[in-house]
Amino acid sequence: MERGGWWRTIPTESLWRNLGLVGVLVVLFVIGAIIRPDLYGDSDWVVNNMLVILQQAAAIGVVTVGVTFVIIGGGIDLSVGALIALAGVWSTTLATQSYGAGGMIFAAIAVGTIAGAVNGLLIAYGRLVPFIATLAMLVAARGLAAQISGKQTQVSADQFINGIATKKVAGIPMLVVILAVAAALGWVLLNRTTFGRRTVAIGSNAEAARLAGINVRRHTLLLYALSGLCCGIAAIMLTSLATSAQAAAAELYELDAIAAAIIGGTLLSGGRGTIVGSMFGVIVFSTITNLFAIANLPTEVQNMVKGGIIVLAVLVQQIRFGSLTALFRKP
Amino acid sequence: MTHSSRRSLLFGGAALGAGAVLAACTSNESNNPTTAQTKGAEASNPNVAAGKAVTIGFSAPAADHGWIAAITNNAKAQAAAYSDVTFKQVEAGKDAAAQRAALDTLIAEKPDVIVLLPHDGKELNAFGLKAMEAGIPVVNLDRAFPDALAYRLQIKGDNYGMGVAAGHYIGKAMKAKNVASPVIGEIAGMDELELTQERSKGFADALKTYGFKVANRRAARFTADTGQKEAQNLLQALPKLDALWNHDDDQGIGVLAAITAANRSEFIMVGGAGSKKAIEDIAADKSVLKATVTYSPSMASSAISLGRLIAQGRGMADLVELQVPKEIILSSETITKENAGTYLKLGF
Numbered sequence: 155m156e157r158g159g160w161w162r163t164i165p166t167e168s169l170w171r172n173l174g175l176v177g178v179l180v181v182l183f184v185i186g187a188i189i190r191p192d193l194y195g196d197s198d199w200v201v202n203n204m205l206v207i208l209q210q211a212a213a214i215g216v217v218t219v220g221v222t223f224v225i226i227g228g229g230i231d232l233s234v235g236a237l238i239a240l241a242g243v244w245s246t247t248l249a250t251q252s253y254g255a256g257g258m259i260f261a262a263i264a265v266g267t268i269a270g271a272v273n274g275l276l277i278a279y280g281r282l283v284p285f286i287a288t289l290a291m292l293v294a295a296r297g298l299a300a301q302i303s304g305k306q307t308q309v310s311a312d313q314f315i316n317g318i319a320t321k322k323v324a325g326i327p328m329l330v331v332i333l334a335v336a337a338a339l340g341w342v343l344l345n346r347t348t349f350g351r352r353t354v355a356i357g358s359n360a361e362a363a364r365l366a367g368i369n370v371r372r373h374t375l376l377l378y379a380l381s382g383l384c385c386g387i388a389a390i391m392l393t394s395l396a397t398s399a400q401a402a403a404a405e406l407y408e409l410d411a412i413a414a415a416i417i418g419g420t421l422l423s424g425g426r427g428t429i430v431g432s433m434f435g436v437i438v439f440s441t442i443t444n445l446f447a448i449a450n451l452p453t454e455v456q457n458m459v460k461g462g463i464i465v466l467a468v469l470v471q472q473i474r475f476g477s478l479t480a481l482f483r484k485p
Numbered sequence: 486m487t488h489s490s491r492r493s494l495l496f497g498g499a500a501l502g503a504g505a506v507l508a509a510c511t512s513n514e515s516n517n518p519t520t521a522q523t524k525g526a527e528a529s530n531p532n533v534a535a536g537k538a539v540t541i542g543f544s545a546p547a548a549d550h551g552w553i554a555a556i557t558n559n560a561k562a563q564a565a566a567y568s569d570v571t572f573k574q575v576e577a578g579k580d581a582a583a584q585r586a587a588l589d590t591l592i593a594e595k596p597d598v599i600v601l602l603p604h605d606g607k608e609l610n611a612f613g614l615k616a617m618e619a620g621i622p623v624v625n626l627d628r629a630f631p632d633a634l635a636y637r638l639q640i641k642g643d644n645y646g647m648g649v650a651a652g653h654y655i656g657k658a659m660k661a662k663n664v665a666s667p668v669i670g671e672i673a674g675m676d677e678l679e680l681t682q683e684r685s686k687g688f689a690d691a692l693k694t695y696g697f698k699v700a701n702r703r704a705a706r707f708t709a710d711t712g713q714k715e716a717q718n719l720l721q722a723l724p725k726l727d728a729l730w731n732h733d734d735d736q737g738i739g740v741l742a743a744i745t746a747a748n749r750s751e752f753i754m755v756g757g758a759g760s761k762k763a764i765e766d767i768a769a770d771k772s773v774l775k776a777t778v779t780y781s782p783s784m785a786s787s788a789i790s791l792g793r794l795i796a797q798g799r800g801m802a803d804l805v806e807l808q809v810p811k812e813i814i815l816s817s818e819t820i821t822k823e824n825a826g827t828y829l830k831l832g833f
């Protein structure tokens with residue numbers, strides 16, 4: 155404090171990174187306005203479009219909260235897309251639907267959490283590498299989802315579930331509210347609780363954390379269960395959006411969630427990351443998808459740009475903000 | 486310790502509760518399309534009479550999509566309708582290489598005929614040649630082999646024709662409404678598949694005959710969630726729309742959800758493939774979905790029937806030819822409110 159001045163209290167690095175991502179969003183907005191001035195000139199349309207972007211970011215955003223925890227804790231979860239599909243399919247089968255919206259929500263969250271806990275058990279107590287354990291879960295969960303659904307699209311007839319996606323709270327879509335709550339809870343859990351501090355400690359150095367008295371195994375199990383829980387919530391959100399669930403749904407969500415976390419500044423090697431950064435990462439991707447649709451550009455171009463942005467974001471962060479933060483570092 | 490025990494108890498209770506609910510879960514049993522999509526014993530059809538006992542080997546990708554599921558279900562049900570057919574299914578695995586390996590084991594068992602829906606016709610072409618050289622006739626289903634020597638019969642849907650049918654329906658509807666330059670959207674399926682490209686080309690070609698073109702085209706992944714997402718973005722890009730073609734009725738569930746959520750109804754929509762739900766929606770006429778163009782999985786039932794005839798050395802009863810033809814392409818029909826009742830039994 156005495157050497158660096160007041161700015162040392164600000165988390166400088168993540169602030170710069172988030173400002174960078176806000177810059178990216180501004181640039182994307184300007185590009186949109188140049189391509190389609192007819193649409194971007196209409197303020198009602200602009201507001202509505204922003205809500206659409208946020209709504210599309212909602213389900214993947216909730217998953218990203220869980221994935222961010224797992225990565226900060228030094229792990230990786232490749233199974234999230236498959237877990238969403240499994241939880242979604244399970245909650246929309248006819249038998250489950252007959253229990254009503256409560257039964258469907260409970261089934262989705264229970265299936266997601268239990269499957270996530272299985273990941274955690276395999277990794278923490280079975281000593282499987284996270285990459286392998288969650289890869290195996292990815293394959294198995296998709297298989298189970300296909301089996302349960304009979305490979306058929308499971309249409310949701312529940313008006314409450316289907317209505318979640320169309321409801322608004324004070325003009326804000328319900329899905330965006332759910333994301334905001336999930337992100338806020340995630341932020342509190344990471345920054346204001348022992349659980350969060352332990353997650354960072356384990357991700358930084360698991361052995362040191364163990365020697366410091368942290369039950370690393372149990373904590374690891376809880377991290378993957380948390381990721382699964384987020385998948386269960388996302389499954390309900392996705393079911394509500396598409397009024398159905400399918401074994402092939404949420405394809406490649408794992409890559410989107412991991413990429414969003416990394417763009418938001420989460421270190422793949424663990425020990426560092428922020429929920430706010432991850433949320434910015436998700437919104438950047440959602441904005442790109444939206445912009446490309448408005449510009450009528452094909453999906454493959456969008457995927458190429460996505461890949462480019464991931465590389466660029468990491469490079470820029472390493473080179474630029476890395477050197478900027480060095481300015482504030484102790485000599 | 487007390488905390489830990491209480492936590493364990495709560496966790497155990499939750500797990501048991503979840504188990505109780507989950508154990509009660511079964512799949513949507515109402516989605517069983519097979520009975521209507523197979524051909525039962527009809528006294529008037531001489532080909533139904535039992536002939537030489539034959540073994541039909543079968544393989545289709547285990548893709549988690551309603552249409553593929555219907556293909557396998559139809560094949561099984563059609564084979565079961567014949568007393569002289571033994572049905573031997575092998576898993577197709579996750580890709581073309583896995584399917585080739587599975588089919589190699591099938592050749593060793595020497596079935597009388599092999600019916601297969603390849604992961605990819607080009608990649609399975611060599612297998613077709615190998616089976617044919619081994620004296621086992623191959624009936625290729627849906628995804629064409631480039632080499633004519635690789636199959637005895639090819640039976641498939643008309644992807645280009647689907648696009649043409651959708652294009653003509655929209656073209657005529659726009660002309661009838663006197664819309665001079667309509668805004669037309671398209672939600673395609675997986676862009677990397679040749680069948681998607683064929684569908685889009687047929688659509689564009691048919692629209693061109695009316696002087697129309699597609700204003701915005703998004704490619705989804707044949708799933709409801711991707712359909713919803715792409716449709717939501719497309720609707721943002723086109724604040725006013727006159728017509729929309731969605732290639733696949735499964736992903737159409739999501740497309741319709743996006744349309745309902747956006748509270749849009751100023752346009753007409755045409756679907757693709759002919760799912761039961763889409764036909765029911767068309768018949769009810771309560772949404773923008775006014776028609777769908779068929780790409781029926783009933784072709785699997787036909788493939789089994791014809792494979793049986795090939796193995797027995799018989800021809801098709803209504804044709805003069807003594808043998809089954811080399812190629813059959815189903816026509817893509819347009820289902821509207823007027824004829825939905827007739828097609829409902831073919832919905833999958």
